[in-house]
Amino acid sequence: MNDPAFLTIRPGNARLILSIPHAGIDIPAALADRYVSRWQAQADADWWLPQLYDFVESLDVTIIRTAISRSVIDVNRDPSGVSLYPGMATTGLCPTEDFDGRPLYHPGAAPDAAEIAQRRAIWFAPYHAALHREITRLRAMHDAIVLFDAHSIRSIIPRLFDGVLPVCNLGTNDGASASPDLLAALAARCGASGFSHITNGRFKGGYITRHYGNPAGGIHAVQLELACRGYIDEPTGPITPETWPTAYDAARAAPIRALLRNLFDACLHHNLSS
Template structure:
């Protein structure tokens, strides 16, 4: 069993994927990095705590503790960009979201090292998703794969201006039934907070690869702007980021996310 991979098996028609909450960087990889703080800065901070209620709903939860700097399990393993022509980060990122080098010159992972990391981390994560989806699909005629993410609200290299607070990605409608997307949009619209579907973030590799509505697997990515649940300082520096998880500040967001997940349940198991 991989100690970095957590699988919480439930029987509800919902799989919650947490691919970017990890911050662990194996000791043998730390020496070539510019700094451990920079290597961990772009994690999806506190997302596992925001969705902590999923366990009580008997959802299946798959999470990696490994930092996305080691390898990004939400990227195409072939290395093909998910957003051709737009700035993004690679399968094994060599730059931060802001474009700063993550490695000292000449210490970036080569092809052999990338292949090693794929075998160690990327493949087991996806094998876990595949196995759990198959298990749940055997129990239910349709299931929802909900991929959880967050990102700083302002990153000029990646997008213009301030990101909406809710960014729903369904691969431009291909990864789930339109009714599921509409149900989630209704919740985010009622929240009074800004939202968009298939804008800058249309869903990563997990959403695009596993979403197969015709086979009963409906995949959605939710990218939250961090300001919706945590303080975002103007200067994202080592002494100011990440800010501590604040339950009182996060509580309203958690209630909205509960409603989003309730919409997923209602779609997967409609009242007859």
């Protein structure tokens, strides 16, 4: 099967899938002039996750990620447009505001329902077709598998959450998408690392975690939302094109990468039958 060029799919044979839905920054040329600025349409990306997780290629892990910016379409949102966090500020399937609440589009340039449906067909559907295909393939090989949905976000975004976000935010849809035992094992490793952490706090898992997680069916889905300060320096105060994103530095990221290796060890080897 020929997958679209905007998708990176690396099939592996281990019982683990790494999904990276928000690291893309590509803005199609036909849409570029409709955004207030290219920088703003890219600023809320999960910066540098392919570099942060590049060690997984040696673990025979399946990797799925998209190059398309989440400002074009967010493949981790319910395609019906229903909010995953009712009553709380969040961004939608085809966001019209950034994380800080600023308009992404020039007046009158936001997509209508027909265009949103078109974007779903072009970018959303192929991502999920690939996820479904790889989940089905690996379930045929293993009694149980883990879908690890990787994310990151700035540590302070008052519109989205109060105060400073813990560095490690594990989400399993309040326990519905993965076994409590696996979540406890991951949380214990976060705790031992010295990084601040929480389970099923502000970020409980998005559409990918909630839609595919089925522990009874042998599919354990976990989201990890990393606060960016865990691996890069964050500016103080509002972000600007001059201050964000900050550069990736392998030495700066080494401690969190050590933790991620430890988390992946648990996903690959922890007993999933309990």
